Amino acid sequence: MLKGLCWKCKDTKAGKYRNISFIYLGLSVTIFKDGLTCIACAKEEWIKDFEESAKGFISLVNDKPKVDWPHYHEHFAMGRFHDQKKKVHSLLIDLGILSPQPKGNWDIVADGPIGLNPRAFLSYLYFTQKEDAVEFARLEKDDTMYNWEIHQIAEVISKDKVIKKSR
Numbered sequence: 001m002l003k004g005l006c007w008k009c010k011d012t013k014a015g016k017y018r019n020i021s022f023i024y025l026g027l028s029v030t031i032f033k034d035g036l037t038c039i040a041c042a043k044e045e046w047i048k049d050f051e052e053s054a055k056g057f058i059s060l061v062n063d064k065p066k067v068d069w070p071h072y073h074e075h076f077a078m079g080r081f082h083d084q085k086k087k088v089h090s091l092l093i094d095l096g097i098l099s100p101q102p103k104g105n106w107d108i109v110a111d112g113p114i115g116l117n118p119r120a121f122l123s124y125l126y127f128t129q130k131e132d133a134v135e136f137a138r139l140e141k142d143d144t145m146y147n148w149e150i151h152q153i154a155e156v157i158s159k160d161k162v163i164k165k166s167r
């Protein structure tokens with residue numbers, strides 16, 4: 001294997017790891033490209049995942065990607081297709097609909113408090129748009145025995161910062 005070539009196509013230099021952005025079917029996509037894959041292959045992989053797992057749940061409304069939450073609700077009812085669901089959540093991060101970053105974003109919180117937001121494979125996610133949080137909560141959490149609320153997170157202070165400040 002030649003050094004620095006993409007592991008997938010073995011044809012193009014992989015280049016450094018970084019975020020890349022591109023447009024697909026009118027959707028603005030931002031993904032993290034690792035240092036072993038070239039841009040073309042990283043895109044191709046994302047598109048394949050999107051087509052397989054998420055495309056059926058997304059439509060463009062006023063040039064913005066919109067999730068068909070009722071269809072999502074029906075498709076994933078009763079805990080079906082659990083892995084696909086996590087994959088969809090990951091793809092929604094790339095479309096800017098969900099985010100692992102709490103600040104400024106929306107969280108559905110049950111008494112406890114317990115976070116009711118979607119999760120990806122590794123992280124708890126937040127809604128970037130209030131409308132999505134509201135529609136998701138209405139569909140997914142309407143029959144819960146417990147109470148819940150939707151919060152927007154105004155400020156986040158890391159543990160490090162808090163500890164340093166108090167010293």
Ligand SMILES: [Zn+2]
Nearest residue numbers: 006009038041
């Ligand atoms: Zn490649």
